Amino acid sequence: MNPFFFLTKQGGLRRKPFAVVTGALALVTGVVAIALSLVWPIWWPVFALLQAVGLAVAVYALASRIMNVKRPAADPLGAPTGLVDDLTRTLNRRGIVSSLIEAMAQSQRYGTPLSLISLGIDGAQTLMEHLGPEAEALILEAVSAALGEALRLPDRLGRYQGWEFLVVLPQTRTPQALLVAERLRVAVAGIALTVKGKKVAVTMSAGIAEFGRGQDLERFLANAHEALYEAQRAGGNQAHAFASPPRAKGAL
Ligand SMILES: Nc1nc2c(ncn2[C@@H]2O[C@H](COP(=O)(O)OP(=O)(O)OP(=O)(O)O)[C@@H](O)[C@H]2O)c(=O)[nH]1
Incomplete structure (x- = not known):
């Protein structure tokens, strides 16, 4: 069973736009975190955490995108x-x-x-x-x-x-x-x-x-x-x- 079934065609959403949106969000989060840590250096652990979350989302989005390319088998029900x-x-x-x-x-x-x-x-x-x-x-x-x-x-x-x-x-x-x-x-x-x-x-x-x-x-x-x-x-x-x-x- 495809673990991302809910993002596939028959599951309602497509994975491609999802990957693009999450990737963009991750990028924005990273930039904002860096900017904030420059303005308020004392809060750097909070901003580092924010950056880590953004990075994790980006990795997930990328993996999802790569899987999409590698696995045309990402059919409606994740068939072999x-x-x-x-x-x-x-x-x-x-x-x-x-x-x-x-x-x-x-x-x-x-x-x-x-x-x-x-x-x-x-x-x-x-x-x-x-x-x-x-x-x-x-x-x-x-x-x-x-x-x-x-x-x-x-x-x-x-x-x-x-x-x-x-x-x-x-x-x-x-x-x-x-x-x-x-x-x-x-x-x-x-x-x-x-x-x-x-x-x-x-x-x-x-x-x-x-x-x-x-x-x-x-x-x-x-x-x-x-x-x-x-x-x-x-x-x-x-x-x-x-x-x-x-x-x-x-x-x-
Ligand atoms: N197998 C199958 N049956 C469908 C599909 N679309 C509609 N039907 C069936 O055709 C009948 C009439 O469908 P509709 O006019 O869409 O009525 P409905 O009450 O909205 O249908 P439901 O989506 O089942 O609630 C119902 O018995 C539906 O279950 C479909 O894509 N696949």
Whole structure:
């Protein structure tokens, strides 16, 4: 568990501004302490203490900053590095699939609802052709940041493959998952991104599937993917829920 979880994206605050603010505060404290000890030398032990506090805060801020750089694994729940996507800082494929399997087991055992959202960037191929491969990192970073901001715990976000993300929503049925998907869609559509001086409009489509007891991982994922493809076929920038195909007459 990340000890600074409360400062991370899903914990509410980000560590970067925190490090900058505390660093600046420490600097000001140090300067004030030195100035005061020059004016009133007799009070030097008090000012030395003040300086020590300022220094401790600065060291903490620096350490926090360094950890932030060294550990892209500073993901929402402090997952081990091997489960975190280096580029987007969300869970990677292994991470999100293991979260999904765990959520499925919970749902299966306790009979609680579970939904899955598959999110795909619309026209990713065309975007790449227009902007070049170097735009990929910029777009993925901006998209994952927007998704992370718009999600809440205990929902989990991960990059499943290429331009596709998965969101696991425990205790959530399809209508609520649709609300969440809509929020994510709006968040991504609102990204103001400039690549090589050009404004780039990025949109995402979402496919929602609800876990059915006894369903296996492949079927659950395939349902979410099918809903995503439907949303993209319908023009993109929208969310669709998977609807089970009507049974043939006489089928069980
Ligand atoms: N899993 C999940 N469910 C959500 C999320 N946002 C809303 N919901 C659910 O969707 C339903 C309607 O959400 P809202 O319209 O935001 O209502 P709310 O009463 O403010 O929801 P709460 O935040 O749970 O109090 C509620 O059952 C929420 O729990 C989310 O980010 N993740």
